[in-house]
Amino acid sequence: MDNIFIDKVDTYIVDLPVIRPHQLAMTTITTQAIVIAIIKDKSGRTGVSEVATIGGASYGDSTVEAIKANVDKYITPHLIDQTPIQFNKIMTTVAKHVRGNLFAKSLVETALIDLAAKQREIPAYKLFGGKIHDSLPLAWTLASGDTGQDIEEAKEMLHAKRHNIFKLKIGHGDPDANVRHVGEIIKAVGDESRVTVDINQAWDEYTALKQIRALEEMGVSMIEQPLPTWNYEGMKRLTERFGVSILADEAATSLHDTYRIIKERAGDAVALKPAKHGGILETKKIAGIAEAAGFGLYGGTMIESTVGNAIAASVYSTISEFKFGTEIFGPLLYKDKLTLEDIKVENFEIQIPDDIGFGNTLDYEKLEHYKRR
Ligand code: MUC
Ligand code: MG
Known part of the structure; x- marks a missing residue:
């Protein structure tokens, strides 16, 4: 049972191109900046999640750079050695220590849920x-x-x-x-x-x-x-x-x-x-x-x-x-x-996908290709 505990949290900024310029009032998207989180338990199983942002800081105040930095420095320490199925309790602890940062919190919570569902081999919506x-x-x-x-x-x-x-x-x-x-x-x-x-x-x-x-x-x-x-x-x-x-x-x-x-x-x-x-x-x-x-x-x-x-x-x-x-x-x-x-x-x-977790199998080659360096 010890292998269900969280061992590691990795985050990546990824820039993905879109099929045509997408014009909003405040910006035109040609590449979308997203953050991917991978939470690994001690058995090597992974929970994967994403948040996307639009137009740098022009749409809202969460930018990919801030999301990654705040997850890495201020949220990750509250996850290590915890059990993902306790995501409600973990996120309550995170909320006590980290104000605002709603995108960062969403990124972490959804990766926890994905991992908890994968540990139980059930779709996350359950x-x-x-x-x-x-x-x-x-x-x-x-x-x-x-x-x-x-x-x-x-x-x-x-x-x-x-x-x-x-x-x-x-x-x-x-x-x-x-x-x-x-x-x-x-x-x-x-x-x-x-x-x-x-x-x-x-x-x-x-x-x-x-x-x-x-x-x-x-x-x-x-x-x-x-x-x-x-x-x-x-x-x-x-x-x-x-x-x-x-x-x-x-x-x-x-x-x-x-x-x-x-x-x-x-x-x-x-x-x-x-x-x-x-x-x-x-x-x-x-x-x-x-x-x-x-x-x-x-x-x-x-x-x-x-x-x-x-x-x-x-x-x-x-x-x-x-x-x-x-x-x-x-x-x-x-x-x-x-x-x-x-x-x-x-x-x-x-x-609606019925696969285990959120039904996402990460393509690590693509992640390597598109991740920001
Ligand atoms: C928004 O403001 O709703 C959603 C669809 C779309 O084209 O832009 C987003 C953001
Ligand atoms: Mg809107």
Whole structure:
């Protein structure tokens, strides 16, 4: 039994190229920076996890460099010689010694869960309630930066039965032009699909008031983070004024921040993402308070590669209802992968893996190739 204890924690920064530039309001992704953690027990078994970040420090305050440094120096000492199945207790100890650092905590907690599940030869979702869904609706983000190319892409996705929910990344450049872009895409594919937009905090309240009215008339079904994270009052006013759902993403990070959004009705839906909440246990708590308040849920992504995507799929499979579906399409945007397995999509839905742990077998040659030196 001694061999179940944790022996070693390794972290790697990895830069993975994407298939086309992915334009958000604050950055354009050409390579995505991720952190991989490998926790080894004394028998040599490994738990593997990932968190992804977008645009250095331009999207949020967790950068890959800070995540790696803080895991290595401040979190790893609390893991050595512990048993992974005690992940709840271990993460409570970590929380007492390390403030914030939600991405770093998520990275460590999910690697612990993967290892605990592998030690028991069970799928990880069995450790947090068991699976409710075998598959979940899967949105795709249209963000090439070109309206014509986005329409082509949407048509291909519909034809291949890959996606019929499209999230449009707007907020970059002129707001009137943003809204015209949405209108053209709805005209081209709106009859066969559902369209949402993500502004990634780029508008002020005055701009949002004007543009959301137009977006609502066009039939957009959800407006993601139109205002900066600090503007709770503005988000509340938009939620009261419009029928279309206003979703909090960057503003809904910790349990406490999300509680404030829910209490103040600064939105009527939240995007879940294990990385920004600090792991799976926190994600489940947030899903619980959102459900209690009648908030809609969205299965969000930080655009993880196959490792992190399977982790999100696993926890989302245990949550009863996603009013807006999920967007865990990350692996489909990457040119390559670090695992032997791949994402499976059938009939517009991601299939939840049933393999042991989170179902990821790390390809060490690929890790060696893409890791930052
Ligand atoms: C975000 O803000 O939601 C999710 C999908 C995508 O294209 O970007 C991410 C980040
Ligand atoms: Mg978002």
